[in-house]
Amino acid sequence: MTIKFGLIGGGVMGEALLSRLIARGIYQSSEVIVSEPLSSRLDFLKQQYGVAVTTDNSQVFTEAKEVLFLAVKPQVFSAIAQELANIDILNREHSPLIISILAGVPLSQLEAAFGQLPVIRAMPNTPATVGAGVTAICSGAYTSPKHHQIAQQIFSAVGEVVEVSEGLMDAVTGLSGSGPAYVALLVEALADGGVSAGLPRAIANQLALQTVLGTAKLLHETKMHPAELKDRVTSPGGTTIAGIAKLEKAGFRSALIEAVKAATERSQELGK
Ligand SMILES: NC(=O)C1=CN([C@@H]2O[C@H](COP(=O)(O)OP(=O)(O)OC[C@H]3O[C@@H](n4cnc5c(N)ncnc54)[C@H](OP(=O)(O)O)[C@@H]3O)[C@@H](O)[C@H]2O)C=CC1
Ligand SMILES: O=C(O)[C@@H]1CCC=N1
Structure with missing residues (x-):
């Protein structure tokens, strides 16, 4: 053959x-x-x-x-x-x-x-x-x-x-090429947060993974803008806005933007 x-x-x-x-x-x-x-x-x-x-x-x-x-x-x-x-x-x-x-x-x-x-x-x-x-x-x-x-x-x-x-x-490499590692980190950290709040590890892992999977599926299937989904989850004076306030204070968005930029730059360096 x-x-x-x-x-x-x-x-x-x-x-x-x-x-x-x-x-x-x-x-x-x-x-x-x-x-x-x-x-x-x-x-x-x-x-x-x-x-x-x-x-x-x-x-x-x-x-x-x-x-x-x-x-x-x-x-x-x-x-x-x-x-x-x-x-x-x-x-x-x-x-x-x-x-x-x-x-x-x-x-x-x-x-x-x-x-x-x-x-x-x-x-x-x-x-x-x-x-x-x-x-x-x-x-x-x-x-x-x-x-x-x-x-x-x-x-x-x-x-x-x-x-x-x-x-x-190179920008694609920094975003979707490297991205699965960022998302894996997110899943792991969410589960750690659950454990810190008292959940058994196995249940925390399951909740974290399914939350990421389900959210991605929801955004994908409905084509909803991520900001709209965030607004839908966030009740006035509720739990989610308390969590988001902490994420913003810790520079969550900026950390992801910087991660994609750093990975893009590294991809550019590898080509030299
Ligand atoms: N991992 C990822 O998520 C992604 C990776 N890429 C790109 O894909 C490429 C491969 O990455 P990845 O699969 O993760 O790496 P791996 O190290 O898993 O695979 C590379 C393979 O090439 C073998 N190898 C090393 N030297 C030689 C050689 N001289 N001749 C033939 N084979 C050789 C390695 O063998 P040995 O282990 O024995 O050295 C290894 O099995 C990289 O260029 C990366 O940039 C692209 C998108 C995503
Ligand atoms: O980390 C890397 O260099 C490779 C390219 C994209 C994902 N893994």
Whole structure:
């Protein structure tokens, strides 16, 4: 069977994408090859998903006919680019679309590393693991509508897809790419607050998680503005306004704004 999809880096995000692409039948196991340095990880991916595995990134690049998907840390990108630099890309019968989810690494660096191959830069997030992710994509200079369609199909398998200009990709990284960690912190802190107020830990965890999940669902389904929902919960002289007053005093909004800005700046630094 022809290898259509090559994945370099089968870590958290690589596996999230891989698992959904196979489960949704977008690629058959026999059409996928994954490279990773750790043989124990390769054994796991092979056993779990039935894909071909290797420690050789060049093999993945050479064999992938449709997509070469990069899911390594940005810090190892230049080493990988050097490793793949000697492969003759222009005389290949099938040149793959390069899709990179590396934080910060710009299209210009990716295109320079891969000659004139088509490149799409993307920023998914970890809820992709359960099909509830959101991915922003932007296309490089050598892409066609067909490449665009392939990327849309891949990321639609793990959630929603938005298109942005490349200048906004670092901001996307600071918001939705990193955002699941902020929300996880929120859930944990809410539960801690419940425990502090006397709730048993298990009940506090359940209440905190379902409150965040339910609120997100309510906002999503009704398209209600968050400020309106806040107003609806906040009774005059009641409990919620007492809690909100404390959040405002502690700089809750400003802390989140600063978090997104700091993560955006870090993404910009990673691309330098
Ligand atoms: N985690 C997230 O929420 C998100 C991450 N991203 C981006 O996705 C990328 C991957 O992140 P994530 O999945 O979290 O990271 P992980 O560390 O979980 O995955 C990266 C994988 O690449 C492997 N690897 C390291 N060096 C090489 C190499 N030379 N050749 C092949 N594979 C290699 C690592 O192996 P080993 O562990 O043995 O070093 C690891 O399994 C990053 O660029 C990140 O910016 C994008 C959106 C969200
Ligand atoms: O923390 C990081 O650098 C990556 C990119 C977005 C989420 N995780």
